[in-house]
Amino acid sequence: MSIPLSISNIDEGYVILLTGLLIVFSGLLTLTVFFKYGLPFILKFYNGLKPGPKNTNKEITCKVPGNEFTGEVAAAISMGIHLYLDEQHDNENAVLTIKQARKMYSPWSSKIYGAYNNRF
Template identity: 40%
Template sequence: MSYINLLSIGSQGGWTVALVGYGIVFVALVALVIVFVNLPKLLQINLRSKLKKQGKVSSDSEDLSIEGSVNAAIAMALYMHFDQIHDEESNIITIKKVTKNYSPWSSKIYGVMNQPR
């Protein structure tokens, strides 16, 4: 089978494209799971090497991760800090009347007065 035959408009081509598409998505999701599961381990290895360079020895069994509540508190503090950087607005809304040129297309008189008989 050639590449052209696999992608033909027949029923076989549709199934092939669908299966290849689902396969690509499944492989990508598995790769993302592997990356996100192993990322904290890689970050801890990096943190341990930095601590050893600074002379602060930590045992390998010691967990260097930060609790979720501490992460939430740090995130909230950063959000509140960066939110205060924006200028406070006066909360006054000014509405200006805009004059429009007369247009017979939007006039209701032509639709109301000229009823068909």
């Protein structure tokens, strides 16, 4: 380290205090910036690479004429959602995974011992 010996412990402490805090902040700031701006960009780019008709989900806006959200509109939307969810069960995931139940061999539960040892 290039810090001369004449600098006391306390002075070095202040140096470490300032640089340390600066590095911690810059480190987490880098992370912040990356996840705030970098990641959405990367994901957008990645989605853009994928083939397919539409990859970007457009945000759904609920524009109501006259800017009023009446009970009728709410009822219409909830009816729509209800009907949609009602149809959901027809499109079930076709992939079935069955967890295999393994039976470990153990002499304690072995049929062989029980079956043969008692023969006369």
